[in-house]
Amino acid sequence: MDATAPVSPPLRPRLRGACLDALPPAVARPSYDPSRTRTGIVHFGPGAFHRAHQAVYIDALLADAPDWAISAVSLHSSGVRDALRPQDGLYTLALLDERPSLRVIGAIREVLCARDEADVVLSRLSDPAVRLVTLTITEKGYCLAGGELDMAHPDIVHDLARPDAPVSAIGYLVAGLRARRLQGMPPYTVLSCDNLPDNGGKLRRACVAYACRLDPALAEWIDARATFPRSMVDSITPASDEALRERVADALGCVDAWPVQREPYAQWVVEDAFCAGRPDWERVGVTMSADIAGYDRAKLRLLNAPHSALAYLGLLLGLESVAEAMRHPALGPFVERLLRVHIAPNLALPRGLDADAYIGAILARFANPAVRHRLAQIAQDGSQKIPVRLLDTIGEALDREHPIDALCLPVAAWLQFVRRETGNGAALADPLAVALAEAGHAASGDAAQDVARFLRIDAVFGPLAADARFVQALRRAYARLGDGGASAVGLALGGH
CATH class of the missing domain: 3.40.50.720 (NAD(P)-binding Rossmann-like Domain)
Structure with a gap:
């Protein structure tokens, strides 16, 4: 042989x-x-x-x-x-x-x-x-x-x-x-x-x-x-x-x-x-x-909401995965503050759920380098996710007269993401792709005008579109993200 x-x-x-x-x-x-x-x-x-x-x-x-x-x-x-x-x-x-x-x-x-x-x-x-x-x-x-x-x-x-x-x-x-x-x-x-x-x-x-x-x-x-x-x-x-x-x-x-x-x-x-x-x-x-509804709500607000924040802000920063986004020196700390300071205080938790322990487990999951969860996948179907993940919390924060600027930043990042994708000729994976694309194509970078166009999509924003406090906060967040590029987004995150 x-x-x-x-x-x-x-x-x-x-x-x-x-x-x-x-x-x-x-x-x-x-x-x-x-x-x-x-x-x-x-x-x-x-x-x-x-x-x-x-x-x-x-x-x-x-x-x-x-x-x-x-x-x-x-x-x-x-x-x-x-x-x-x-x-x-x-x-x-x-x-x-x-x-x-x-x-x-x-x-x-x-x-x-x-x-x-x-x-x-x-x-x-x-x-x-x-x-x-x-x-x-x-x-x-x-x-x-x-x-x-x-x-x-x-x-x-x-x-x-x-x-x-x-x-x-x-x-x-x-x-x-x-x-x-x-x-x-x-x-x-x-x-x-x-x-x-x-x-x-x-x-x-x-x-x-x-x-x-x-x-x-x-x-x-x-x-x-x-x-x-x-x-x-x-x-x-x-x-x-x-x-x-x-x-x-x-x-x-x-x-x-x-x-x-x-x-x-x-x-x-x-x-x-x-x-x-x-x-x-x-x-x-x-x-x-x-209280299954309470656990569902906690998951939507404390797990899914920061997922969306990581997705839209991370994609504008040029990142690809959740773990990579958590390692970003500005985005990772922003998401933790978003959870602990701005989402959890506006959430009625089910009996027996420890908020600090649950949030700690979520942050550890996000940072796990062995799980490659793509931001582009999480970013799909934003019109269905943003209302239940973020807008409901914003509405409840307004009812309690709590600040909403940080909560509006990931919403504004979604609008900037739509603006960028449609400007690049990319198809949106979203049931409301036509309406979003129309608003995205018309976007010029002027915060007041761009936000007003998106707020006309009633299936997403509903009564919040008529709340002057929300409109002004969303305009500020959108303007803070500038052209939606990595440099502007990094600066915006550093200010929170």
């Missing part, structure tokens, strides 16, 4: 249950035998966020409560099933920190694709051992219009005509509840884990409205006996990529077709309203609270 010939690397085995004992000591693995767990949860939408978040909480409980394992159901795509079924449902979670760590998760007992295995999914929903159904299907998966079920949605039209062969999440949920009622079984709890306001309330109304079209008595039974807790979730989960797969394969010594990654921080707040029992989530860090 030619000694100079390249040697092919040995083929690595696929991650599966038989490989667990052979994993390197540095890789954490289930403290229980995944093959001996029992399905107690059906989850619709086993994408990266669910597998990096809720499934990890369940994984931490299964050693003592093996009957809460997950049947993971994709409604349409077979990708997760095809990746994880050969792996016995196992996959790797990479926690992104200065010292990354890996953990194999065993919470998923089986993986199904409803498009191909509808009968199996329906049988799981009517299994008395299943007491909880959870969802991460994104807002569009709920088939809503104006917060209520869209009866004209093609999937809902299909399911009402063929309720025993559903294609939508709502259709499956009600089909399972209908089967349980016919068999004299109690309902399951339905828990939305998607980031939409009043998620449990919206889901309850959607299921009851759909059921009412099929059988008013079924709708009454669901409304009276099933529960739909509200929840709030939080953790930054970057998309899996080939670099992650390679890192995981090198560390494990075997191939994981679909690992996931997230920051170390995770938060899950759930309303304690379960009709069929629930896991002992408090033991693994889940917060049970009746």
Whole structure:
């Protein structure tokens, strides 16, 4: 054999249950035998966020409560099933920190694709051992219009005509509840884990409205006996990529077709309203609270608002990522002052949430160099984000007669960002792109005139546009940013 010939690397085995004992000591693995767990949860939408978040909480409980394992159901795509079924449902979670760590998760007992295995999914929903159904299907998966079920949605039209062969999440949920009622079984709890306001309330109304079209008595039974807790979730989960797969394969010594990654921080707040029992989530860090709206509001104001501030001010400074923006000598300190001095004092916090600790955790998350969160991504859809993230706080600060100049600076940075992007001929990623582009193209740099044009976009500014105190503060902030260039923005930040 030619000694100079390249040697092919040995083929690595696929991650599966038989490989667990052979994993390197540095890789954490289930403290229980995944093959001996029992399905107690059906989850619709086993994408990266669910597998990096809720499934990890369940994984931490299964050693003592093996009957809460997950049947993971994709409604349409077979990708997760095809990746994880050969792996016995196992996959790797990479926690992104200065010292990354890996953990194999065993919470998923089986993986199904409803498009191909509808009968199996329906049988799981009517299994008395299943007491909880959870969802991460994104807002569009709920088939809503104006917060209520869209009866004209093609999937809902299909399911009402063929309720025993559903294609939508709502259709499956009600089909399972209908089967349980016919068999004299109690309902399951339905828990939305998607980031939409009043998620449990919206889901309850959607299921009851759909059921009412099929059988008013079924709708009454669901409304009276099933529960739909509200929840709030939080953790930054970057998309899996080939670099992650390679890192995981090198560390494990075997191939994981679909690992996931997230920051170390995770938060899950759930309303304690379960009709069929629930896991002992408090033991693994889940917060049970009746004030989900309060936690949602805290997240919007204390996490999402400074994210937007970092995005628009950071992009004007020529920065690319959140961590890079936090390292900027003027922007990082400005964001911390914004949080502690101008946002937190105008926010009614839910009971049990420590503002200082929460803000400290947020700042640490932003500064994490292992999570590359692009400012350009956060900057999208500003017309939808600015009102709930910043303008609501400004309105409440005005009611309390608190100063708003610092709060107006990131709003002005958004206007300058729109002005710059449209001036450069770039397309805006925003539902109000046409109206914003018109104002941006007409902008001349005159603060009074430019701000007046943007304030005419009523869908963004609403009644605040008529408040002289806000108008003057926004003009000052816009003028302070000058031409929107890095030098002017740096000077403006230095003055706060």
